Structure formats: structure tokens, C-alpha cells
Amino acid sequence: MEQGTGAVSGTAANGAREYLTFTLGSEEYGMDILKVQEIRGYDAVTRIANTPDFIKGVINLRGVIVPIVDMRIKFNVGTAEYGQFTVVIIINVLDRVVGMVVDGVSDVVALAPEQVKPAPELSSSLDTRYLAGLATVDERMLILVDIETLMGSAEMQLVDLAA
Template identity: 60%
Template sequence: MEMIAEASHVARHEAERATASAAVSAALAGRNSQGGEYLTFRLGAEEYGIDILRVQEIRSYEQPTRIANSPSFIKGVVNLRGVIVPIIDLRLKLGCDSAEYNTFTVVVVLNVRGRVVGAVVDSVSDVLELKKDEIKPAPELSSSIDASFITGIGTVKNGSGEKEVDRMLILMDIEGLMSSADMGLIND
């Protein structure tokens, strides 16, 4: 009976991941020249968005092969259809409180400057199109906080009544983050 419950849980998770992958594919196919489409995902309690054009696919998390002497946020590498892909845990890189690996943990496979890189996130939420007026500039923070990879804050409306609540979406320059010098992944 326990195996049936686990199989059902895994099937549900695979269906959610397939739905998110289908949304990515549909967004890529229908993207207009002005942009504004973002893949949204969770890291801890926060929701982030990255440019959909950087996303190649979404995969379930599998334990990568560890590379000696690499920083803790570089989890290792996986073989993705003959391509060796470095796996970066964004939760560790961005200083989230915890990084638990469960059935919702996924790897967003990105194409950054011609290099394939995997980013571990807690879960993928949706693909959203944001208009220019729904994006506010990134807040100015003290120089001790590196916010250079935050390109803006998106406001997403929830509901359609008087008690409408806005969700805040941290928009990230994933290409800038992945190609930064401390990552050591991409040479300029």
C-alpha cells in the first residue's frame, strides 16, 4: 500500500513538472519581440523570475557527481544526453536558510552564453508575462549587499476582487549571475 502511495506522489510530481515544461515550451514558441516572459520559481520563501529565453528545460533533481575542491554551491556535474552540465544550487549561492532535497526540487537547465548550466531550485511555479508597468526598479541597497543580479521587482496580481493581493517577484539576471567571476563557469 505504501508503494502505491509513493508511486502516486511521484506521478503527481512528474505531472506538475511536465506541466511547467509544457508552459516553458509554449512561452518560447509564442514569445514576442518585446519580451517580458519569466519562468518563476521558489527559493525558500521567496519567488524569483528569470528570462524564459535562458531556459532550455526543467528536470527532476538527481544527485550529481561531486567535483573535488569546488565551492559548496557547485553540487557537481551530470551527463545530460552526452553534455557534461555543471549543477549550481541557487539556494546555497544566494544564502537561503536551508536547502532540502525533496520530490519538488528541480533543476532548471539554462543556456548561458552558449554554455549549458543547471540551477537547483525548490520548485518551479509558472511562466508569467509581465508588462513594463508591472516591473519596478531594483531597490538600492548598501554596498555590502550584492544586489547586482536583481534587475527589478515584478508585481503579480492575485485574484480579482477588493481583497486582491499582490505577489512580489524578484527578477534575476541569471546570465549575469552564472557568468560572474566567482562562479568560474564561463570565460569572457
């Protein structure tokens, strides 16, 4: 799945990793492309009682029950509106299939290890455990999310939800 972006000159041969970029509010995020199973439009979900607000419910995806997490609510960015342009990224992490609601999917970029900078330690109130780092692509700041750490965290309740 090789896709160039013009300004980024990186292939797997030089240690570059590919990231799917997506938007939440006015911010742009990136996640490891190898975790992505598919990208689809937002469908109605079946709500499950006593789940956090950011877990919108579940869908049946070809016989697999998939929890749907609204990343806009989870990260407290943007407005959680559901329309024809709302996108769900279906990911496969920790032997689980999970759907992530985002505002939009932008691109696939290849980033060499030296392009990724560590996330700054800003304050105790800001949780940076789920950030893999920051990168600049074509004058845009990209926030790289460690999607496995995020989805595997106890507060996500995804492991218990599926059990």
C-alpha cells in the same frame, strides 16, 4: 509558448517578456523564459573537488557535462534539502548549459516593461548586480534575476569549470 496567468495581460506584441517563476525558501524569483532549456527532477551529481559549496557537481545530460548550481546555497535562502520535489532548471546562457537547483517552479508570467521596477540600492553589503528588477504579480513580489550576469560572474567559476 503563450501562457496566461489571468491577472497579467501581456503578449510579446506589447513588448511584454515572459519569465519562468521559481521559489527559493519563502521568496519567489523570475528569470527570462528564453534562457530555459528544460525542467527536470534532481538526480545524483558527481562532485568535483575544490569547487564552491553552491556548485553541487556535474551531471551528464545526453552527452553534455552540465554543472549544477544550488541557488538556495548561492543566495543563502531556504534549506538545501534534496527530495522528490527538488527541481533543476536547465538553462542555456553564454553558450553554456547549466543546471540550477531550486525549491520549485511556479508559473510563466508575462510582464510588460512598465511592470518591472528597478532593484533598490539598499546597502553596500547587498549585491544587486544580478537583479534585473522587481515586479508585483497577483499581490506577490517577484524578484527578477539577470541570469546571464549571475552565471557569467567570476565568483560562479562556471567558465573555468567547463574549460
